[in-house]
Amino acid sequence: MAAVSILSSEDPFLCSICLDMFTDPVTIPCGHNFCKNCITEHWNTNNQYxxxxxxxxxxxxxxxxxxxxxxxxxxxxxxxxQQKASNSSDQQVSKPGEVPCDVCTGTKLKALKSCLGCLVSYCETHLEPHLTASRLKRxxxxxxxxxxxxxxxxxHDKPLELFCKTDQTCVCMLCTVLDHKMHDVVSLKEEHEGKKAELGKTGAEIQQMIQKxxxxxxxxxxxxxxxEEDADREIAEGVQVFTSLKESVERGQYDDILVINKLVS
Structure with a gap:
């Protein structure tokens, strides 16, 4: 039970370099613990151990x-x-088109949040350290x-939280004080709402054009x-006139034949 209570906090099992749970944890002579790869890379890039x-x-x-x-x-x-995640009825398995949890092994659960610090997406279970651990709360x-x-x-390896209207591109906080210092910069949310409203207006205009x-x-x-109806009517009337004319001619010819026959006899 003691082990479970200690593990539930999870904070003591986070590497202070990568701010994630230990992978191949090692203890150095001073007593502090780190991921093996993290401390190795740290010493490889510094002059002192x-x-x-x-x-x-x-x-x-x-x-x-x-x-x-x-x-x-x-x-x-x-x-x-993992067992808790598998048995949880509140969590859903990631479906096509949904963002899966990057930490889940085997069946991937649907991600609840993505972390811009870790560049990892987490399901409800694996997100818990970010809600409880003091280092990860930042x-x-x-x-x-x-x-x-x-x-x-x-x-600058910082989140793209802003939008430069001058250059029409997403920028980070450091960009605004360096390369985009005098530019017109707004938050991504503000730009998104503006573009959304503009798109909605354009869509309405297009719908009106389509209706017209x-x-x-x-x-x-x-x-x-x-x-087409007029043409059909004209054709029908023409046919009727032609038929009447034909019948009239035929009747005339028949009468002429009768007259000729009488004259001959």
């Missing part, structure tokens, strides 16, 4: 060994969280979206229909 937490410097590079105790407890927590959560990398400024065009087509069809 120091602890990112307490800043203690080591004369020689410490040999790293995975802390099996912490690793086992994290594995237990992950398994418990991360910006948004509605679940795909392609999170595309929402980050490539130059349909009415015009109906008028043309009606006019063509009337012309």
């Amino acid at each position: 120091l602890c990112p937490m307490c800043k203690k410097v080591f004369n020689t590079r410490p040999e790293l060994h995975v802390n099996t105790l912490i690793s086992g407890m994290i594995a237990q927590f992950r398994q418990s969280a 991360h910006q959560l948004i509605d679940p979206v795909e392609n999170l990398e595309g929402r980050m400024c490539r130059e 065009r349909r009415l015009k087509i109906q008028d043309i069809k009606h006019s063509v229909g009337l012309s």
Whole structure:
């Protein structure tokens, strides 16, 4: 029970470098824990072998060994969280077109939020650390979206939260004080609402144009229909006149034949 209560907080099992749960946790001589890859990369990019937490410097590079105790407890927590996610009736399996949870293994659940700090989408269960852990609470959560990398400024590695109307492009906070210092910049939400209203107005105008065009087509069809009826009527009258004329000629010829026959006899 003690292990469960400790694991439920999860904060002690977050790496202070990547701010995520430990992967292959290692303990360095000062007693602090990190992901093996995180501390390795940290030391590879610095001139000194120091602890990112307490800043203690080591004369020689410490040999790293995975802390099996912490690793086992994290594995237990992950398994418990996955089981909880699988048994939860409130959570839904991700469907085509929906954003899946990036942490779920096996069956992917529908993501509840996406984190711009981690560039990861989380289901309800895996989102919990961001709501309880003090370090992760500072991360910006948004509605679940795909392609999170595309929402980050490539130059400053900050979220694209603003829109530069001068250059018609999305920018981050640092962009507004550097490359776009004197430009007309608004929030993405404000620009979205403006574009949405503009699109709605354009859509209404297009619908009116379509309706007018349909009415015009109906008028043309009606006019063509009337012309066809007039032509049919004229043809019918012409045929009738021709038939009457033919019958009249035939009757005249018949009368002439009778007269000739009488004269001959």
